[in-house]
Amino acid sequence: MKYRHLRNATALLTLGEHRLLVDPMLADAGALPGFKLFGAGRRRNPLVPLPAGAPAWLDAATGVLVTHEHPDHLDAAALRWIRARGLPVWSSHVDAASLRRKGLAVREVHDGSLGLDVEVVPARHGHGWFAWLMGPVSGYYLAHPDEPSVYLTSDAVLADAVLEAVDRLQPDVVVAPAGAADMGVGGRILFSVDELVALVRRAPGRVVLNHLEALDHCPTTRADLRERLRAEGLQGKVDIPEDGEELQFTRPDDHARPHPRVGPGPRPGLQKWLTARMAAT
Template sequence: MKITQLRNATAIIELGPYRILVDPMLAPKDALPALKFGGGRARNPTVDLPQTSEALLDGVTHCLITHCQKGHFDHLDRAGKRWLRERGIPVICTPHDADYLRGRGLNVQPLASSAHAPQPFLRGQVTTVPCRHGRGAVALLMEHGVGYFIEMPGEPTLYLSGDTILTPRVADFVARRQPDVCLVPAGGARFDLGHEIIMNAEEVMRLMRVTTGSVVANHLEALSHCPVTRRELVIAARAAGVAERLWVPGDGETVSFTRIVEGSGIILLHSS
């Protein structure tokens, strides 16, 4: 399995013959509205896509959407919709999002069920895990979406959390299923009022205490309401003694994970 970070929550996950684009925000720098009133009302995204993005996108076979309604342009913007529509890329989503995406002219291939139980996914299976996109009053305004636990033959298991804070349900799922790799948002996004709407550095460290696998952090340094930096996250991981299991890829960077089965039947995870 390879995970290539493009920008913010947009990534490409390579699983066997599939290259899955997650939550495409493809607009150029400053093309989208500000998300806070303070800080000079900086427009978004605050950085451009990496120069290699066009080449990286060329091989995409599928798209996977965690959430997209109620104005969540940082997970599917107009440029992302246009790119998917022009290429006819199959877009996998929950039944909840299917009609919305069809209305945008996309090639929608929704999951069979909205139940949070294993169901077919490409050559493997997927389980959806409910997200909680914030707490308190601000959560009432958010689209909560789902995360995906993906199991593919011969590949490490992957929990793609989607935009969520660390809820008891998320922590319990990770503790029980012990994904080989968790891909989680870590930018601590928040508006002018209210609490964080995704994990911050402290919550990522708490997540790492309930999993023995690797954690890949994204949703960093690309939106004006995400204050956590990559450097802060790495420093927190060193202080918590978990730095060897945390990956914080830069935009355009790829991290690889391989499942190796030894003669004893013990499965090891090699990462690079």
């Protein structure tokens, strides 16, 4: 398995024959408004451009995987890019109808999708009432028979569903957002640094941390995060890639894997209708 980190949550994930572009935010630096609603530090996003090799890596994609419709995971530039290439877009049932209305060739993620063992793991994008306003988010567990299994938490805080998925599915690699995003109201909407430490301790294998140094409402830096993980004695379990860096993982052994939970999963409702109004078009 290869994980090419591009920027923020955008990555090229290679699993077997699949090269999935995950959560593409392709806008030029400064093309989007600031996400911090209150307090100091509001700047236009993204804060940094895509790395120099991005065009070639994007051209290698065979499909797109979307965890939710926030513009830092699927922006207008990405929509134009996907439509121009006619790539299949994989999403949860919650997002599928909204994405189809945007002219995308959507395929719903479920067990067996892409020829993989798959589970959709709902995530909470924040705490309390603000998490509801942030809308539904889907994490994905993906297991190729010849590759390490990977759990993409997507934008999340350390809720019971995340910990239960880690304990039950025992993913070889966990990919989680580390920006500790705070819009200036409603508290943190991503893992705090303390929550990341707890997640890394709980994870059975490697942890890849992304969502860093690309958005105005994400104050955590790579340097500060590395220092905290060193202090906790956890640096050996964690990768914090630079933009453009590729990580490679091999399956640690051929032990039997737990089978993903099969079920209808969340369905779109009022929460999705509200957040879809604010999504990119």
